[in-house]
Amino acid sequence: MQRQDLKTWLFLAPAGGWFLAMLVLPLIVVFVFSVGERGAAGGYVPAFTFENFASLGARWTAFQNTMILAPVGTLACVLIAYPLAYFLALRASVRWRTVLLILVIVPFWTSILIRSYAWIYxxxxxxxxxxxxxxxxGNPRLINTPFAVLVGIVYGYLPLMVFPIYVALERLDKRLLEASSDLGCPPWRSFLQVTLPLSMPGVATGSMLVFILLMGEFLIPAMLGGGKVFFIGNALVDLFLQSRNWPFGAAVAVALVLVMLVTVAAYLRFTRRWAGGRDDVSLM
Structure with a gap:
């Protein structure tokens, strides 16, 4: 047992060291910066104060835009990606499935910068x-609006939502759908009680991928928002690179991490309860 435990620790040591060096230590440094003060020429001066956290309201607009557009963008990706993934996994022929999956990946072959410029036009x-x-x-104004940012979000992050849902649906045991049909369930009821609950892990994974990345998004709001739709990522770039107020920027980053942790935990708890509840209903 001791030798087995030693082998386990040896296997986990590289990943644990990487996790410590690339995630835990940077977060500790950011927190230390957040309780410091800005120097006369910018940067960081050692101190211990919570004034930076008390001033977070100055960046409320960035928090508000992020906390509205990130969930809305994630939901829009789910609503668009799920039918597409459903068709690819359960309706498309094997002959065309690979081709269609490649077409989903094709936008990733081009820089997001170039694709954003295309949407600007x-x-x-x-x-x-x-x-x-x-x-x-009419002649509506679309560019430099929240709508333009939302379009860029859906276009840029849709593949990250499609593939987890596709994998979950592709692994679905087709015999369950056949059994549901043999028992007289209409297609919509089979979908709600069999397909959707069993595909929720894929939905949860895709949603987390998209939501977490959107919370720190910078490029899409900067280009399609035209400086009028700020995300927290834009605020961080401004604080660290423009005004060089590193302590306040670190406080904003710490607040962002806390918001993400709370939101992700609440979402995962909801999806697990929902999936469990649906399973209970289907068993009844």
């Missing part, structure tokens, strides 16, 4: 608004 005055104006549907 499409949502700008000479793009979709110009087409709508030519059709007599």
């Amino acid at each position: 499409l949502l700008g005055g000479q793009g979709i608004p110009s087409l709508l104006n030519a059709l007599g549907l």
Whole structure:
């Protein structure tokens, strides 16, 4: 047993050391910075104060935009990705499945910067608004709005939502659907009581991937928001690189981490209860 425990610790040591060096220690440094003070020329001066946390309200707009658009963007990705993943896993023929999966990946072959520039043109005055104006549907302003940021979010992060859901649906035991049909369940009821609960792990995984990345997103709001739709990531870039207020930026980062931990924990608890409740209902 002792030799087995030693082998286990030896196998876990590299991953544990990496986790400690790349996650725990940087978080400790950020927290230490958050209770410090800004130097005369910027940067960090050792101190112990919580004034930076008391001033978080100055960046309330960034927190508000992030806490609204990140969940909405995640939900939009789920609503679009689930039907697509369902078709790929359960309806598409084996012959075309690989081709369609490659098409989902294709946008990742191009830099997000180039794709964002493409959306700037499409949502700008000479793009979709110009087409709508030519059709007599008005000339709405789309670029530099929350809508433009949401479009960029869905376009950029949709593949990260599709693949976890696809994997969960592809591993679904098709005999369960056949049994449900043989017992007289209509397709919609089989979906709600069999397919959806069993695919919830994929939905939860995809949602966490998208949501966590969106909480620190910088490029999409900066380009499609035009400086009018700030995320916390934009605030951090401004505080660390522009105003060089490292302690306040560290306090914003600590607050962001805490918000993410609470939100992710609440979401995971909800999805587990929901999936368990659906399983209980299906068993009844």
